[in-house]
Amino acid sequence: MFDAYSFVKTHGIVKESDYASYAMRKRNCDNTSTKQKFYISGMKEEDDVTNERIKQLVSVQPVAAAMYSNPSCLTSYSSGILTERDCYCSNPSRHDVNHGITIVGYGVSDRPDCKEYWLIKNSWGSYW
Numbered sequence: 001m002f003d004a005y006s007f008v009k010t011h012g013i014v015k016e017s018d019y020a021s022y023a024m025r026k027r028n029c030d031n032t033s034t035k036q037k038f039y040i041s042g043m044k045e046e047d048d049v050t051n052e053r054i055k056q057l058v059s060v061q062p063v064a065a066a067m068y069s070n071p072s073c074l075t076s077y078s079s080g081i082l083t084e085r086d087c088y089c090s091n092p093s094r095h096d097v098n099h100g101i102t103i104v105g106y107g108v109s110d111r112p113d114c115k116e117y118w119l120i121k122n123s124w125g126s127y128w
Helices: 002-011 051-058
Strands: 063-067 099-108 116-122
Touching: 051 063, 051 099
Parallel strands: none
Antiparallel strands: 063 099, 099 116
């Protein structure tokens, strides 16, 4: 993900509405040279951060994060709190990631099996 943010910092990015729809296959990029571009001014990568650190960061602004996505679980999600036990989304002994998300907040739950949760924005679109 750091490479993607570095690209945006240098070359800019256009609004989603100014870009063709995602084709889910390799192809040439659309020509966006005449479109308005947006740039980021800075970024910082932190590895192995604690939940408390992420809470500090997300209280100021959304936080980009990489995770291992178990497609069979995440694609069937419709509402509520999704737990690690529901999806087996990660393996603490490995650092494999295959999906980018944005953490936009957090909350507290009355569920005994899940005291706190993250609010995430997924790149799969509003239908997810």
